[in-house]
Amino acid sequence: MNVLNLPEIIIRLRHEKGITQGQLADFVGVTKASVSKWETGQSLPDILLLPEIASFFDITVDELLGYQPQLGREEIQTIYQELAAVFAEAPFEEAMKQSWVWVKKYYSCYPFLLQMSVLWLNHYMLAQAEERQREVLREASDLCTRIMENCSDIGICNDAIMVRATIDLQLGRVREVITVLEELLNPYHIASQSEGVLIRAYQMTGDKEKAVGFSQFSMFLHLLAFICSAAQYMELHSEQLDICEITIQRIRQVMNVYDVEHLHPNTAAQFWYQTAIVYCMHNKKQEALEALEEFVSSIDCLFHTKGMILHGDRYFDKIETWLDHSELGKNAPRDKKLVLDSAKQALEHPAFDLLKEDPRYQKLRHMLRTNVRI
Numbered sequence: 001m002n003v004l005n006l007p008e009i010i011i012r013l014r015h016e017k018g019i020t021q022g023q024l025a026d027f028v029g030v031t032k033a034s035v036s037k038w039e040t041g042q043s044l045p046d047i048l049l050l051p052e053i054a055s056f057f058d059i060t061v062d063e064l065l066g067y068q069p070q071l072g073r074e075e076i077q078t079i080y081q082e083l084a085a086v087f088a089e090a091p092f093e094e095a096m097k098q099s100w101v102w103v104k105k106y107y108s109c110y111p112f113l114l115q116m117s118v119l120w121l122n123h124y125m126l127a128q129a130e131e132r133q134r135e136v137l138r139e140a141s142d143l144c145t146r147i148m149e150n151c152s153d154i155g156i157c158n159d160a161i162m163v164r165a166t167i168d169l170q171l172g173r174v175r176e177v178i179t180v181l182e183e184l185l186n187p188y189h190i191a192s193q194s195e196g197v198l199i200r201a202y203q204m205t206g207d208k209e210k211a212v213g214f215s216q217f218s219m220f221l222h223l224l225a226f227i228c229s230a231a232q233y234m235e236l237h238s239e240q241l242d243i244c245e246i247t248i249q250r251i252r253q254v255m256n257v258y259d260v261e262h263l264h265p266n267t268a269a270q271f272w273y274q275t276a277i278v279y280c281m282h283n284k285k286q287e288a289l290e291a292l293e294e295f296v297s298s299i300d301c302l303f304h305t306k307g308m309i310l311h312g313d314r315y316f317d318k319i320e321t322w323l324d325h326s327e328l329g330k331n332a333p334r335d336k337k338l339v340l341d342s343a344k345q346a347l348e349h350p351a352f353d354l355l356k357e358d359p360r361y362q363k364l365r366h367m368l369r370t371n372v373r374i
Contacts (some may be wrong), residue, residue: 005066007041013057013064028052062108070109077329080115087123088335095123096136103143110151110160115327117143117163121170122333134171141167158184209318217322220312223258224267227251231274244278261298263313266332269298273346280351289360292347296364299343308332308339344368 014024021035028049037043045053054064071079079102087095099116106112120140127133144164148157161184165177186192195218202211230251237243251271255261261268272294279288302308310330312319323330332339347365355361 006044006064007039009064009066010035010053011039013059017057024053024056027056060107071106071112073111073325073327073329076112076115076327077331079112080119080333081331083119084123084333084335084338087119087126088337092123092126092128095126096120107146108150110147110153110156111327113143113147114156114160114163117141117147117160117167118333121163121167123338124170126338137167137171141171213318213322216312216316217319220316220319223254223260224264227255227260227267227271231271234274234278238278238281241278241282241284244275248275248278258315259313261294261301263316264310265298265301269295269302269343272298277349277351280354283354285354285358288352288355289358292352292355292361292364295346296343296367299340299368303336303340308336340368 010024013019014021021039022032025032025035028045030045030049034043034045038045050061050064054061057064083095083099083102086098090098099119103113103116117140120136120143124133124136124140127136141164144160144167147160148164151157151160161180165181168174168177195214199211199215199218202208202214230247234244234247237247255268255271272291276288276291276295279285279291309332310323310326312323320330334342344365347361347368352361
């Protein structure tokens with residue numbers, strides 16, 4: 001707690017608010033001379049006066065003292081995982097209450113606020129009432145706004161922009177999302193093509209290990225993004241079976257080559273789920289069931305291998321360090337129980353009404369309900 005900044009802070013706050021020493025003195029019940037001594041560093045306010053002074057300037061005591069509590073990456077990861085487990089097990093409002101305690105305690109730790117906004121974005125749907133869900137999303141959006149307005153770290157601010165855009169999408173603020181992201185994600189910006197420059201720089205300094213690790217990590221992320229984009233591409237062309245089937249054929253080959261089901265089963269599950277929906281839309285039961293079997297197989301990998309933990313494999317054997325340094329580390333953003341509940345709910349999609357009487361479909365539902373190995 002750096003109390004040595006208190007004189008400068010009181011002076012700054014008074015000037016910003018246009019307050020005289022006498023006005024502050026009258027409010028807290030001391031003499032003007034006392035306030036003058038605080039500002040010259042000759043004395044400090046009694047500790048019992050700190051809440052009153054902070055209240056007068058509409059700030060917290062921590063802010064008055066110039067105290068900015070910060071958390072390290074590992075501490076943020078631990079708190080996030082603990083809260084994610086609370087959301088999975090406890091009533092929603094109790095989980096929100098606990099998370100708000102942490103938010104208020106570390107309100108100036110912007111990396112932490114970013115992860116709390118992600119936490120709420122990943123769990124808001126657990127609130128029973130739709131208006132409460134929207135309220136939680138707005139609270140998460142407010143955290144992102146605070147980060148963008150106060151944080152000096154460009155990387156964290158850009159992440160906050162992306163998280164807030166995702167929230168805005170859920171809230172139906174589509175135009176705002178387009179306005180912000182069209183410029184941020186402009187593919188013609190030189191920055192979007194800079195990964196190769198960094199790899200070359202690592203290589204030129206003789207740090208081949210970093211060059212290899214970063215190139216692998218870049219490939220890993222682009223691979224997952226490519227498959228997710230393909231799933232969205234199918235959704236956009238869901239009425240055009242020929243385009244969807246070409247996409248399925250090509251992405252199947254990519255996923256087989258890179259063994260995506262084991263490398264990142266969640267990405268594989270998302271792709272096969274969208275594939276099943278497309279086939280049901282075109283009354284192709286056999287193909288839809290095969291896609292759902294792939295979906296359940298991927299969910300199975302997620303729970304019975306190290307799939308809930310981000311990891312590499314024999315090919316991507318240098319990415320572990322890069323995964324460790326991400327904000328949440330290798331941990332999944334949602335608790336295992338919630339992921340399984342979400343997978344169960346996914347099979348209740350209206351598109352699958354076509355399959356409800358089929359024994360293979362009923363078997364898949366049973367597997368998810370009992371979490372039995374395939």
